[in-house]
Amino acid sequence: TNIGSILASVNPYKPIPGLYSVDAIDLYRQHRLGELPPHIFATANECYCCLWKRHDSQCVLISGESGAGKTESTKLLLKFLSAMSQNSLGAPASEKSTCVEEAILES
Numbered sequence: 001t002n003i004g005s006i007l008a009s010v011n012p013y014k015p016i017p018g019l020y021s022v023d024a025i026d027l028y029r030q031h032r033l034g035e036l037p038p039h040i041f042a043t044a045n046e047c048y049c050c051l052w053k054r055h056d057s058q059c060v061l062i063s064g065e066s067g068a069g070k071t072e073s074t075k076l077l078l079k080f081l082s083a084m085s086q087n088s089l090g091a092p093a094s095e096k097s098t099c100v101e102e103a104i105l106e107s
Contacts, residue, residue, distance in 0.1 A: 002034065002038040002042075005033060005043070005046060007038055007039075007040060007043045009038075009040065009073070011064075011067070011068050011069035020040075020041075020076055020079070022083070024039070024041055025041060025079070025080055025083045027041075028041035028042050028045050028080070029045055029080075029083075029084060031045075032045075032049075033045070033046040040073055040076050040077060040080075041076070041080050043060065043077075044076075044080035044081055045080070047060060047081075048080075060077060062074055062077075
């Protein structure tokens with residue numbers, strides 16, 4: 001659920017098909033925070049938009065207990081931001097996973 005710009009999520013401890021797919025990235029990049037159901041991509045999109053519109057640095061705080069999914073959440077945020085940066089460069093949808101994304105995720 002969302003509480004303003006805060007996303008409270010629960011680790012389902014199992015994959016949910018399509019939840020973090022390229023189609024989900026495309027859907028959430030086209031909408032503002034609150035227009036669609038709460039999602040980590042909505043939070044990432046809000047950060048991305050604020051970065052470009054306000055020219056402000058952005059920070060995402062991810063917290064939780066051990067096993068809550070903090071590392072996976074971070075990877076998902078970076079996946080979304082990498083896809084957005086590729087869209088900004090005009091890269092086709094088939095090239096959303098790039099060397100840049102891989103380098104970021106590996107770091």
